[in-house]
Amino acid sequence: QLDHGRALHTAARGGLSSVSPQDVPAERPRAAFHTSESDPAKHTEQHEARLYNIPLEEVKAVFPHGLPHRFQQQIQTFNEARVMVRKPALELLACLKGSNFAHPAVRYVIYGERGTGKTMTLCHVVHYCSRQGWLVLHVPDAHLWVKNCKELLQSSYNKDRLDQPLQASVWLKNFKTSNERFLQEIKTQKKYMWGKRESTEEGRPLGEVVEQGLARARSASDAVGVVLRELKQQSHRGSFRLLVAVDGVNALWGRTTLRKEDKSPVSLEELTLVHNLRKMVMNDWSGGAIVTTLSQTGSLFKPSSAYTPQELLGKEGFDALDPFVPIPVPNYSPREFESCYGYYLERKWLQHEKAHTEDGKAELQFLSGSNPRQLDRLAGPL
């Protein structure tokens, strides 16, 4: 593995691949925390605690939704997207590389305390899968589907259920951006009726179903259901690999804050989107993997100190997800902290004079407790 330090920030970003591989030059010790390996498939323990660059065009294509808000602001300020390679992500990638796709899909649950990097680990895995050519079904935050919904329509497909046109159409739009080429290749296997006059015939590309969902907001949730169902049925054939990435999966088994027009509370079984997503997260299909994240920050009716799968999923959720591979995400190790601090210094994010000293660094480490989110928030005003 050849790692050479990244060029200074004044050099062009695109010129990295043209630099011939050399040993780490001794005159650039501060660039030791960067790595020029921008393909997650080639990340190994050697790259641990280093930051790799994702080209901005790829960011727009692979992550139309799903990156945390503060990270998006950071991308805009620094003009580049740098993600740290950490151990939980490397473990997950090793598991994915070695998994047998003839067996039922394995479920991975990333959990950890608040602000330790679960969403970023998920984004790392999503980037790897999209580079490998998988079909990525990325739900950025399942909590957004169970709270603050302005419109709830009664579903035309099933009288008891409720539709969410806004959330469904937003998700379909982002799904279309990230998986353009698959939508032409995959064909529907059944005829679907959208209301009395419109229908999609058997054998039409899946892109038409998505267009239908985007054009008619009323049938957007049903379109989402159709998409999920088709992908699940066709993934075992092996023509494509399917990755189901859900952030905040504990929203699917809990409670909602939504109410119907007669002010009676809505239970989760009555929402079409939640119902379909639950079926997707079951391990009764093969030819892919399911990677999920628990999240307390958006969750409803859960105490703020809860972070383990048992507490956040509840009995129902834990039984439903039961054979899963838990992946804990800890705070920064000393090496990772050094790497993050060095990156902030290099990008001129830490402007305070005292922040450059050893005392300042020790103070930052103490105040943040090596928690990535706290470090980011502390380094903001400094």
Next chain:
Amino acid sequence: RIMPVRWSRYNPSYLEPEVKKESYQKPLEELTEEEREQMELKAVRPIKAAPPTLSSSAFSDPMISKFTNMMMKNGNKVLARSLMSQTLETIKRKQLEKYHKAPENEKETIECNPYVIFHQALKNCQPIIGLSNITRGGKTYQVPVPLTDNRKRFLAMKWLITECRENKHRRTMMPEKLSQELLLAFNNEGPVIKRKHVLHKMAEANRAYAHFRWW
């Protein structure tokens, strides 16, 4: 029991607490005569309690704390401090974006440190001379009067905060508006600098009454 609010009721023999870490890390030989005397005095005299705003952190700044206290409403220091940190972050982001987009020769002229910008902006907003109301023979005159350092700092901060609270759109957040005003004041533009100039002009216009001042 009466709790002292504005004037301290400490015995004059009480000394101020020393917070800076550097002063405790100096070895004995490097101290000058006065410092040795100070150390001996500290061994015998009692020390006042440190106020909660005094911090030994390397990143604390007395001007920033004063400004945060002035921004605080109803004792909500948490909110005031978070607004202040968001303001500093916004300033830094705006300047960094400008820095990365600027051509090579202009990069040194762009100041990215939010603390430097804050201090320079406050300095630019401080008036040199003030006006005070003096009543002579039934009429009140606006008399030009010199200001102390504390009063200048207070006026600069007060003007900035009132400007940001009043002259903004209902939906703009305080950090955004404050960062805008601070950047304008840093470049000697903006409504606060204008207000300072208006005050200077009034003082210049009322030069004739300067002899009314007796202090």
